[in-house]
Amino acid sequence: MNRKGKKPVSGKAKSGPETKKGAMFRVKEETTLMEFLMAQMPGKSRNKIKLLLSRKQVIVDGTPISQFNHLLLPNQQIDISKGKQETYKAVKQARELSIVYEDAELIVIEKPAGLLSIGTDKEKRATAYSLLSDYVKQQDPENKLFVVHRLDRETSGLMMFAKNDEIKFHLQELWANTVIERNYIAVVEGYVKDDEGVITSYLVEGKTFVMHSSQNPKAGKKAITNFTTLQRKRGYSLLKVNLDTGRKNQIRVHMQDIGHSIVGDRKYGATGSPIKRLGLHAQQLSFSHPLSGKKLFFESKIPEEFMRIFK
Structure with missing residues (x-):
């Protein structure tokens, strides 16, 4: 994922995640994959981490990695997939998610084809909403994100999200005029x-x-x-x-x-x-x-x- 001219959107590093739900980490210093995972997942034994690797559930910058001694570099992103055969395509597509505009009230993104707008019963993490929600919470854990409208999973292009409930309500209720x-x-x-x-x-x-x-x-x-x-x-x-x-x-x-x-x-x-x-x-x-009345075009x-x- 990238932000045009600005820092990338990425998941917030978590300690001791539940791998069945998936997790994302950011590498801070050079290390090996096993050492990194042992440090980030203290509740998992070495054998259980090896199992994750063998099942190709550990994804480094969009690529499944099974070698425990794989060298990691600063700023690389590690994704732990929720299942043995999770679609890696979704992870790679998520990296293409770009923020084209952001202010205190809203965010406009460009969603790639194949990425869900919001979660479903089968998929919660690999969605535009989840990725952006992680991003705004990196800035402040109290930050929230609200869906204004959706695109079908296989449709690409521009989408808008609100940063508070009032702006969401304004945009949705006055959509025809806005x-x-x-x-x-x-x-x-x-x-x-x-x-x-x-x-x-x-x-x-x-x-x-x-x-x-x-x-x-x-x-x-x-x-x-x-x-x-x-x-x-x-x-x-x-x-x-x-x-x-x-x-x-x-x-x-x-x-x-x-x-x-x-x-x-x-x-x-x-x-x-x-x-x-x-x-x-x-x-x-x-x-x-919705606040300034200024006309924006993307x-x-x-x-x-x-x-x-x-x-």
């Missing part, structure tokens, strides 16, 4: 005929957590999606998408509605995955600061894998 612009870039299957368009429907969540679209106003919540077609090539289209509403999976459902599912989105009708991920990125976020670079299709 957010000036919230644009996404999408790679979809097929050539979208229209250069621009508006998709309107009513979305409702089914029993299997899949969103369904209807033209019946009584069937669900109204969702409005605007799009502009930027490029067409090799059987795919590149779209700029703007939301009037922020419903769950809204863009994904609406792209399926017009017969152009987002690439990699098998949940909503995609037939292929040419970029090996969901082709959706939250590229632009503009809003009025723009993220379109992922390189999106653009390769259209070269």
Whole structure:
């Protein structure tokens, strides 16, 4: 993880962690991996630590390490995964998390694809919320973090978090008046005929957590999606998408509605995955600061894998 021009976000070192929940440590001086783990985990015997190593549960700067005499250097980060086969990809993706703006009230980050916004029953630690929460608590253990909005796990791009409950409430309750612009870039299957368009429907969540679209106003919540077609090539289209509403999976459902599912989105009708991920990125976020009223604008670079299709 890195902070653009500023110090990296990292987990707070803990003493004697419960490894089944996972833990993060920061190396302060040159030492071997075994010596470091013995010092940081006094409640674990040498044999139990060797077991963690053999199971590849010890991750050094994103890479699983099993050698007990592996040399550690200052500022390296050690992650203890919660399970034998925890996804190391999530740890590496977490390192790509960048803070693009921070003040006393809020934080704007760029979330990589594959990283959860918040925890689930199965995953608590490898989330944008957890990583940022650790970061703000490093500054002051009393600091807190609040989720303002979410991105799907496989969607990358700009997200905003509040540092206190009042700011969270203000942003969520006055979202329509606070957010000036919230644009996404999408790679979809097929050539979208229209250069621009508006998709309107009513979305409702089914029993299997899949969103369904209807033209019946009584069937669900109204969702409005605007799009502009930027490029067409090799059987795919590149779209700029703007939301009037922020419903769950809204863009994904609406792209399926017009017969152009987002690439990699098998949940909503995609037939292929040419970029090996969901082709959706939250590229632009503009809003009025909840206290100062100042207009803030943030723009993220379109992922390189999106653009390769259209070269």
